[in-house]
Amino acid sequence: MSDNATHPPVGEEVIVHMENIVKRFGRTTVLDGIDLDVHQGEVVTLIGPSGAGKSTLLRCVNGLERISDGRIEVDGQRLSYSEADINRLRAHIGMVFQQFNLFPHMTVMENIMVAQREVLGRSADEARERGETLLERVGLAHKAKAYPGNLSGGQQQRVAIARALAMDPTVMLFDEPTSALDPELVGEVLDVMRTLADEGMTMMVVTHEMRFARNVADRIVLLADGGIAEQGPPEQVLDSPSSERGRTFLEELL
């Protein structure tokens, strides 16, 4: 789709299917009929003003929030909200938050092993081996025995990404993964994400990093006022937005 993206071509298969998603909190309608499909290997970046519902949308995809109306399918399975269903769903969706959410009392390696053991039933050896491979991939093989509190924010976020990847997710969701980082640490996390994209991972990324959106995303989706105000390849959305809402939002960024 995007000329800039260097990662493999986007596949036909729909990994995340969202149909008429409505989400209300009490009387407030936050998402008002969102239709969005994310395809195999596609990187979709969600942008939009604060309070637009970006986090809520991601949280609906992995069942942290229950939709008020509509339909969500992940990997062809409709989300039903039974406990078994939610657990199965979460096992295959990687989520990375602004706050790294590592377990502070566990080492880096223990953090990466625990869900592999408890959710996927992997042996300790298997989980450790996978952990070693992934730590190497995010450049932190030497930190396996460290505790999160002794790592920089950028390192913690890379561990959080490795931990999510250890579950062999079909899709990775990122909610402002670099917003809590000191500016000099942002790049190392974005580099890991870009590598993932290049390897063909399906990703939904909420971010304010417009350079990442421009260079890595196949598609940018601008959320505003409960709906999709604008979507398309990065250069189209960023350089010639077609909606008034899109123009205002992007002008404020510059």
Ligand code: ADP
């Ligand atoms: P964004 O991530 O785009 O900044 P959010 O998805 O966090 O926006 O929030 C969208 C709107 O939903 C905001 O008005 C927020 O106050 C409201 N909201 C989010 N979570 C809840 C909740 N658990 N209860 C009530 N309102 C919420």
Ligand code: MG
């Ligand atoms: Mg948010």
